[in-house]
Amino acid sequence: MSNRPVNFGAGPSALPEEVLAEAAKGLFDFAGTGIGIAEISHRSKEFTACVKQTEELIREQLAVPPTHSILFTQGGGTGQFSAVVLNLVARYKLLHPDVANPDLDYVVTGSWSKKAVEEARRMAPTANVRIAADARTHSAANKFDTLPPADAYAFSADPALIYYCENETVDGVQFSDAEDGEGAFPWAALPKTGLLPLVGDYSSSFMSRPIPHLADHAVILAGAQKNLGPAGLTILIVRQDCLVDVDAAAALGAVPVPVTMAYKTLATSGSLYNTPSVLPLYMTSLVLERSKRLGGVQFYAEQNRRKAEKLYAAIAEGEAKGKLRAKVAKSARSWMNVVFDVLGEGEEAKFVAGAEAKGLKAIKGHRSVGGIRVSLYNAITEEQTDRMVEYIGEYLAQ
Ligand code: PMP
Numbered sequence: 001m002s003n004r005p006v007n008f009g010a011g012p013s014a015l016p017e018e019v020l021a022e023a024a025k026g027l028f029d030f031a032g033t034g035i036g037i038a039e040i041s042h043r044s045k046e047f048t049a050c051v052k053q054t055e056e057l058i059r060e061q062l063a064v065p066p067t068h069s070i071l072f073t074q075g076g077g078t079g080q081f082s083a084v085v086l087n088l089v090a091r092y093k094l095l096h097p098d099v100a101n102p103d104l105d106y107v108v109t110g111s112w113s114k115k116a117v118e119e120a121r122r123m124a125p126t127a128n129v130r131i132a133a134d135a136r137t138h139s140a141a142n143k144f145d146t147l148p149p150a151d152a153y154a155f156s157a158d159p160a161l162i163y164y165c166e167n168e169t170v171d172g173v174q175f176s177d178a179e180d181g182e183g184a185f186p187w188a189a190l191p192k193t194g195l196l197p198l199v200g201d202y203s204s205s206f207m208s209r210p211i212p213h214l215a216d217h218a219v220i221l222a223g224a225q226k227n228l229g230p231a232g233l234t235i236l237i238v239r240q241d242c243l244v245d246v247d248a249a250a251a252l253g254a255v256p257v258p259v260t261m262a263y264k265t266l267a268t269s270g271s272l273y274n275t276p277s278v279l280p281l282y283m284t285s286l287v288l289e290r291s292k293r294l295g296g297v298q299f300y301a302e303q304n305r306r307k308a309e310k311l312y313a314a315i316a317e318g319e320a321k322g323k324l325r326a327k328v329a330k331s332a333r334s335w336m337n338v339v340f341d342v343l344g345e346g347e348e349a350k351f352v353a354g355a356e357a358k359g360l361k362a363i364k365g366h367r368s369v370g371g372i373r374v375s376l377y378n379a380i381t382e383e384q385t386d387r388m389v390e391y392i393g394e395y396l397a398q
Helices: 017-028 045-062 076-095 111-123 246-251 263-268 278-294 296-320 347-357 382-397
Strands: 068-073 103-108 128-134 161-165 198-201 217-223 234-239 324-326 337-342 372-375
Touching: 017 278, 045 068, 045 234, 045 278, 045 296, 068 263, 076 103, 076 111, 076 161, 076 198, 076 217, 076 234, 076 246, 103 111, 111 128, 111 161, 111 198, 234 263, 278 296, 296 324, 296 337, 296 382, 337 347, 347 372, 347 382
Parallel strands: 103 128, 103 161, 161 198, 198 217
Antiparallel strands: 068 234, 217 234, 324 337, 337 372
């Protein structure tokens, strides 16, 4: 280990050092070809093998069933805010040609799901974009600092899409990994429509722990730049009934779908319809190989739970002393993005400067909400988490 600072940033974020070292070699010579990874053809057999292998590593570690395809694309989570609407509205059109304005159900639990709703309204202006639940209405401060109770969700009987964000990166709000109880996703309240059009934004929690009810999802989406690799790669897990002929849907009146956004195009071309993000894919494959060696998502689930518990315990100590305040209700707290306030005039700046001086970097909260945000993605080790906990202890002792 070098003595680089610890990067607790929310994304792009820390990557394992051994992967950085390996990738540096790959920049000069990828897979023994003598050609660097940023230079090699995306159609070379070495790179197409890398794409296949990345897919297999995800399939194996997340236990993705054969009903679902794993696709790689670009445009980030934001690109998918648009693409899921277009693809799933097209699917609905093929299933129900006579329904002019389908229901699109959104669960709003933070800034990112709120953005997804706004994009749905742009992409499908005639659809009935509904809020199935809004966490703010269950918050004393009318903020994204809690999750709706199980009985607060009102889904449509047969929506074209049901959308939720598993981990809200800005607000530090995450559904629990439990089947039910406080903070759990309302699995039992979902409509009984057969194949659910359920879409999960896993941008900031992908590969950090198993995905509950993965097989029930129509689409799981994630940018690579938190737990997996550099920005520029977007990963999709799409149930095969959602790989629809978007042109046939357009002929029935649905909105045309840009060819690179159509899930079917991605699937039939093996994610190589056009030039993919070659370098991010390669680095992601290195991260996933390493993760497999360590024990996969099960290993990370245990480690990430311990890391989060330690950090929240340190914040609780600060609360007891009247110096810190956790921003999120206990049952809604994220393992990945831990957010809190430092109380007292000028104290936040002092806290950040003290952390920086110890090489603990990038802990300022998102500009829209302020405060402190410490991101504990997979590449942050327990030892690095302990350094942050230790620093909080020192700060509180002052
Ligand atoms: N969803 C979530 C949960 C995110 O954290 C982010 C990015 N931080 C996005 C969507 C948007 O992703 P991108 O910046 O890759 O478009």
